[in-house]
Amino acid sequence: MSKEVSGGSAGLSEAEARLRLQQDGYNELPRPERRTPLRIVLEVLREPMLALLLFGGLIYLLLGDLREALLLLAFGAISVVITIVQETRTERVLEALRELTSPRALVVRDGERQRIAGRDVVRGDLLVLAEGDRVPADALLVSTRDLAVDESLLTGESVPVRKQAPKMAAPEAALAEHRPGGDDQPFVYSGSLVVRGEGLAEVEATGPRSEIGKIGLSLHGLQTERPRLQQQTARLVRLCFLGGVAISLAAVLLYGTLRGDWLQALLGGIAIGMSMLPEEFAVVLTVFMAMGAWRISKARVLTRRAAAIEVLGSATVLCTDKTGTLTQNRMSVAELRLRDGTSLRIASSQPAPVGAEFFELARCSVLASSPEPFDPMEKALHTFVQANLPKAEEAGGVPTLIRSYGLRPELLAMTQVWRLPRRQDIFASAKGAPEAIARLCKLDGAQQAAMRDSVAAMAKNGLRVLGVAAATCDGEVLPTSQEGFSFRFLGLVGLADPLRLGVPEAVGECRSAGIRVVMITGDYPATAMAIAAQAGLDVNEVMTGEQIKLADDSELEARVKNVNVFARVLPEQKLRIVQAMKRNGEIVAMTGDGVNDAPSLKAAHIGIAMGGRGTDVAREASSIVLLDDDFGSIVASIRLGRRIYDNLRKAMAFIFAVHVPIAGLALLPLVFGLPLILGPVHIAFLELIIDPVCSLVFEAEREERDVMTRPPRRADAELFSWPLVGWSVLQGAMAFALIAAIFVVALRSGMPADEARALAFIALVVCVVALVLVNRSFSASFLSAFFRPNPALLWIFLSIALVLATALFWPPASSLFRFGPLHLDDLMVTLGTGLLVLTVLELLKPIWARRLRF
Numbered sequence: 001m002s003k004e005v006s007g008g009s010a011g012l013s014e015a016e017a018r019l020r021l022q023q024d025g026y027n028e029l030p031r032p033e034r035r036t037p038l039r040i041v042l043e044v045l046r047e048p049m050l051a052l053l054l055f056g057g058l059i060y061l062l063l064g065d066l067r068e069a070l071l072l073l074a075f076g077a078i079s080v081v082i083t084i085v086q087e088t089r090t091e092r093v094l095e096a097l098r099e100l101t102s103p104r105a106l107v108v109r110d111g112e113r114q115r116i117a118g119r120d121v122v123r124g125d126l127l128v129l130a131e132g133d134r135v136p137a138d139a140l141l142v143s144t145r146d147l148a149v150d151e152s153l154l155t156g157e158s159v160p161v162r163k164q165a166p167k168m169a170a171p172e173a174a175l176a177e178h179r180p181g182g183d184d185q186p187f188v189y190s191g192s193l194v195v196r197g198e199g200l201a202e203v204e205a206t207g208p209r210s211e212i213g214k215i216g217l218s219l220h221g222l223q224t225e226r227p228r229l230q231q232q233t234a235r236l237v238r239l240c241f242l243g244g245v246a247i248s249l250a251a252v253l254l255y256g257t258l259r260g261d262w263l264q265a266l267l268g269g270i271a272i273g274m275s276m277l278p279e280e281f282a283v284v285l286t287v288f289m290a291m292g293a294w295r296i297s298k299a300r301v302l303t304r305r306a307a308a309i310e311v312l313g314s315a316t317v318l319c320t321d322k323t324g325t326l327t328q329n330r331m332s333v334a335e336l337r338l339r340d341g342t343s344l345r346i347a348s349s350q351p352a353p354v355g356a357e358f359f360e361l362a363r364c365s366v367l368a369s370s371p372e373p374f375d376p377m378e379k380a381l382h383t384f385v386q387a388n389l390p391k392a393e394e395a396g397g398v399p400t401l402i403r404s405y406g407l408r409p410e411l412l413a414m415t416q417v418w419r420l421p422r423r424q425d426i427f428a429s430a431k432g433a434p435e436a437i438a439r440l441c442k443l444d445g446a447q448q449a450a451m452r453d454s455v456a457a458m459a460k461n462g463l464r465v466l467g468v469a470a471a472t473c474d475g476e477v478l479p480t481s482q483e484g485f486s487f488r489f490l491g492l493v494g495l496a497d498p499l500r501l502g503v504p505e506a507v508g509e510c511r512s513a514g515i516r517v518v519m520i521t522g523d524y525p526a527t528a529m530a531i532a533a534q535a536g537l538d539v540n541e542v543m544t545g546e547q548i549k550l551a552d553d554s555e556l557e558a559r560v561k562n563v564n565v566f567a568r569v570l571p572e573q574k575l576r577i578v579q580a581m582k583r584n585g586e587i588v589a590m591t592g593d594g595v596n597d598a599p600s601l602k603a604a605h606i607g608i609a610m611g612g613r614g615t616d617v618a619r620e621a622s623s624i625v626l627l628d629d630d631f632g633s634i635v636a637s638i639r640l641g642r643r644i645y646d647n648l649r650k651a652m653a654f655i656f657a658v659h660v661p662i663a664g665l666a667l668l669p670l671v672f673g674l675p676l677i678l679g680p681v682h683i684a685f686l687e688l689i690i691d692p693v694c695s696l697v698f699e700a701e702r703e704e705r706d707v708m709t710r711p712p713r714r715a716d717a718e719l720f721s722w723p724l725v726g727w728s729v730l731q732g733a734m735a736f737a738l739i740a741a742i743f744v745v746a747l748r749s750g751m752p753a754d755e756a757r758a759l760a761f762i763a764l765v766v767c768v769v770a771l772v773l774v775n776r777s778f779s780a781s782f783l784s785a786f787f788r789p790n791p792a793l794l795w796i797f798l799s800i801a802l803v804l805a806t807a808l809f810w811p812p813a814s815s816l817f818r819f820g821p822l823h824l825d826d827l828m829v830t831l832g833t834g835l836l837v838l839t840v841l842e843l844l845k846p847i848w849a850r851r852l853r854f
Contacts, residue, residue, distance in 0.1 A: 011108030011126040020122040027121045027137055027206040105136040108200075125203040131374050133194045138210040139201035141165040141186045146197035146406030146414070148375060149188055152323055154211060154571070155181040155522035159331070159464055160195045160375060163188060164409050179570060180211055181522055184409060196375045197406065215571055215599060247663060255670040284651050284694045291699050292644045299636045300627040308606045308623035313641025315515055315589040315606060316712045317581055318634065319574075322521035322528060324610060325591050326535050326631065327497040331376040333384040334463055335494035336361055337454055339447075346384075354388045361491045362389055365468045368416050368431035371401060377464065377495050402426065405482045412436045415482045417473075426473040428485050434492060437467030440482060441489040454492055462530025463494035499534050502632040507536040509635045513642075514711030520566045520574050520600075528567040538564050545569045548576060556580045574600040587712065591626075591634065608634060635708075643703040645713070646778070651698040652720055653728045654775040658690055658768055660732020661739055665764065668740055675753040677743060677760050682817065685807070689765065689800055693772055696792045701776055727848050731774060731841055735767040738833050754820030758808065759830065762822070765804060766834035769797065774841045 012020070105118045108126040118136040121127070127139050129147070141147070147163040162183040178187045188194075188201055190210040207213050256262040292309045303309055323329050336358045337343040344358055354362065366385045369378035398421065405415040413432025420427050430440055434455045438448050451467070458465045471485035479485060507517050517537055521528050525542045532539045543559055545568040551559065557580045566577060578600045581588045590597070590604035601607030601622045609622035610629045626633045665677045678686075743760040747753070776788060807813045808822060 010111035012122070012124050013110055017109060017120075017122050017125065020124060021120065024123055024209075025207055026119045028119045106130075106133070121203060121206060123203050123206055127201045127203060128198075129188065129194050129201060130198045131194055131196055135188045135190055135192045135194065137190050137203045138205040139188050139203045141188065142200040142202055144197065144199035147194070147199045148196040150193040150195050150376075151180045151189060152329070152522075154189055154192060159377065161185070162407065162409075162412070163197075163199065165199070181568070181570075196370075247667070251667055251670050259673065284648065284655070284698075288644055288648050288651070288695075288699050292640060296637055296640050299633055299640075300630065301633050301637055302625040302627055303623070309637060309641045309644060311587065311641065312589055312606045312608075312624065312634075312637050313639075313643070313645050314712050314717075315587045315638065315641075317516050317518055317586045317588050318510055319518045319520050319578060319581070319588060319590045319600070319604070320631075321592040321597055322519055322523055322531055323497060324629075326499060326503050326519065326531060328500055329497060331380040331464075331495050332498055333362075333380055333493060334461075334496040334498070335458055336491065337458065337494070338491040339489050341450070341454065359389055360470070361468055361493070364429040364470045364490055365431055365466065365493050367399070367418060367427070367429035367470075368414065368468060370416075377466070380495055381493070399427075403478055405430075407432065411439070411482065413440060413467075413482060415485070417478060426476075426478070428471040428473060428487075430469045430471075430482060430485075430487060431466050431493075434465055434467040437469050437487075437489065440485070440487045441469050442487075443489060447489070451489075451492070458492065458494040459526055460530065461494070461496075462527040462534075463496050464527075466493045466495070467491075468493060497531075499531065500629070500631050502630065504534070504536040506632040506635045509708060510638070511536075513638060513708045515638065516564065518560075518564050518566070520569050520577060522569055523567060525565075525567040528565050532565045540564065542567050545573050548573045553580065553583075557584055560584065571597075571599060575603055578603050589634075591631075608637075639703065639708055642707045643701075644699075646704055646707070647698045647701050649719065649724060650701065650775045650778070651694045653724050653731075654698065654771055655690065655694055656720070656725065656728035657731035657735075657771050657775070658686075660729060661736035661764060661767065662686060664732075664736040665739060665743075665760065668743075674744075674747065675757065677757055682761060685803070685817075686764075686768070689768060689796075693768075693796060697772060697790060697796060698775070700790055700792045702788065702790075704778065723848065730844070731771055731837075734840065735764075735771065735837055738837065739763045739767060742829065742833065752820050754818055755822065755826075756820075758814075758817070758819035758822050759826050761817070761819070762804065762808070762827065763830040763833045765800065766830045767837050769800070770834040770838040770841075773838055774845070778845075 104115055105121050105125075106113055106115050106128040107121065108114075108128060113128055118134075121136045125137070126142070127136065129135065135149070141163055142165055144163055144165050148160040149163055150160045161181065164184050164186060166186040178185060180189050180192070187204075188199075189212070190206075191212040205211075205213075252262075289309065292303070296303055296309060320326055333346055335343060335345050336354075338357065338361060342357065344354065346354075362381075362385050365381045369375075369381055373379045373382055400419045401416060402419055403417040405417075407414050411432075413430050413436035415428055415430040417426060417428045430437060434451055438451055443451065455465050468490045469487040470490055471487045473479075473485065510517050517535075519528060519532050519535075519537060522545075523531075525544060529539055529542055541563055542565045543563045544566075547559075548556060548566070548569065553576075556576060560577055560580045561584060566573075569577070574597065578588050578590055582603075582605070587606075588604045589606040589608060590600050591608040591610070592598075592601055597609075601609060606624060607622035608624045608626060610626055624637060662678065662683070666683075668674060669676045739760055742763050743756055746756040746759050751759070772793070776790075776793075807817050808819060814820075
């Protein structure tokens, strides 16, 4: 309900407010230009990987293989849908910003207070701010009373900052330079929260012109880093596709020229093309990322971009915010120190019993606070006293608050005056900055020096220090100011934002995995260094936001190589740090939870948002969200990312190796005029083996023993390196040579063509099984190839054996495959071939193992 404002500005008129709303627009971020679904689809279709999927599906469709065609087309459709969803991320980020920056607002218009929608606030509006209000726009304070504002979403600083109105008109140049953070500024910022006091403020900037609006605009202009794995896979697919086309054309020309049967040559060429069509690469990548997202979700980690899991496994630098990420974003009492120097440290994990000598200090700190606190530090004091001090002494009545003396710029202390039960006198309790309490207590030089030493020792540990004092008053007339009481100094209270449980262990695992952990915070250097030391970071030096501002790009690139703690950092400076690290060739993972983290989350290779305490903006800008805010989950994500990459390389090596004998056996008859070994039905059967083996067996393989003790792979490491290509070619060539020899020897010994075909095909399938066992691990022993647990492998091998037995011994199937009958000694030859391939390759593996890593 509106009420008149007395003794102050009448604010804008309704007519003037409407005019400014037309001129400046609504107090929200502009909506991005939306692309039509058709335009997005056309852009997606230009991707080589998707084009390959659709082209492969078209080939199978033309050949009448509806199952394979529909499978590939389905994967293509999934890729289109995923990409369209991905393209809407920026809009969702901006929508989250709009929600955050459009709370209800109490303004003065035409001399009356009116509650309006935050989006209707205009430049020049007079805002009425009270405890618990969300500030709707950037504004210059006109008047304040004990005003404190939480700006952690913009600065990362965990403690609210004091605000005061300017005593005299400031020059425009000084007003233009203001930024969030720091005490006693005359500005409040959109999206921040009033935690104490009240004030009037004149709106200076709305919508995209506010500080939070500038963050939104910077997000709008940032491009998400395309996953490295996707780039490498696309390049590999292009090469394989071109190689397959070249070999198919060569086979057609050879057969047609030498044999004169161009129709048979064309059919043989198509068969070779089918055998070499590397659609498995795209399928494997899709399945691995989807299964990886599912696996990591069981650890309470939400994957918004599946490919980011794999990239996280290659991260070389993990940039983390302090407030809410390493710490709990919840103030707690960490130390009590009496005036004689006696101190009590309170561990957040295992609270120690509080001695009786500390009771008065602790209770008076609460009596100097609001009875129903909103300020985080006052909440911490209340929580500590309720949890650790006996309640017996409070029996007999409830204290009555008589008067409050608020903080003043010239005296940073507050006093609460109480009438206590069963006492005739009036009790006053004060808390505030130690130097202000020293002034109230009229401490002499030696006492002040001792206090300063104690404060310095506590501040060195990253604590926020408050002084506490108490006084009694016999008369009914209270002093006009706090200085009128005869205070006695009780001691100091140190408060801290405690570390999350498990953070030091997680940082240690990152170090053993060769990942450098870097803290980037808006908090003060001393606090940042103390928290970094507690977390186990390597603290060699601290770089401040002011130093970042003065450094050019090349100087910043040099500094970020060695600095692990950045303090008093602004949002755009976080972005500069991430970009400098990327220019240095680092793979950057960035964690955060505030609005101020969103641009750097999006610019990093991997953005990791905190899901519980994190803002919508941070979550929408990230690739990975930790649902339970557990910093240790990052380690699980890194472990899984490395496992996925290892298994992906194993699958790729198998795909490449298995296509060598398939292509060779399809080409051999065309070159040497032998009976055809492989037709479309045989290749379709082989694809039934290869696809699930690649997608399910290798994906389910356990991690390598050294997965978290080796350094990250090089930033320029190829998914399919030349040593891995060589290893795959060696495997495939050996299998092809043995199978070709069996086929040729069988024909030369007078075996009918159908029986020789069956013998060669069974030998090929057995060799495929051997190649699966070989590629299960880059380093494991011969026995582990058989006994490493993998339920998917057992079921697939049993299925292969069943279908193969059907093809051999069931006449309709034998006729379809054009197989002749085989005897027991023939089957023993095929088993011997597979065993020989497995044995030789396992003996050769130690020679190649180190080069196969990365």
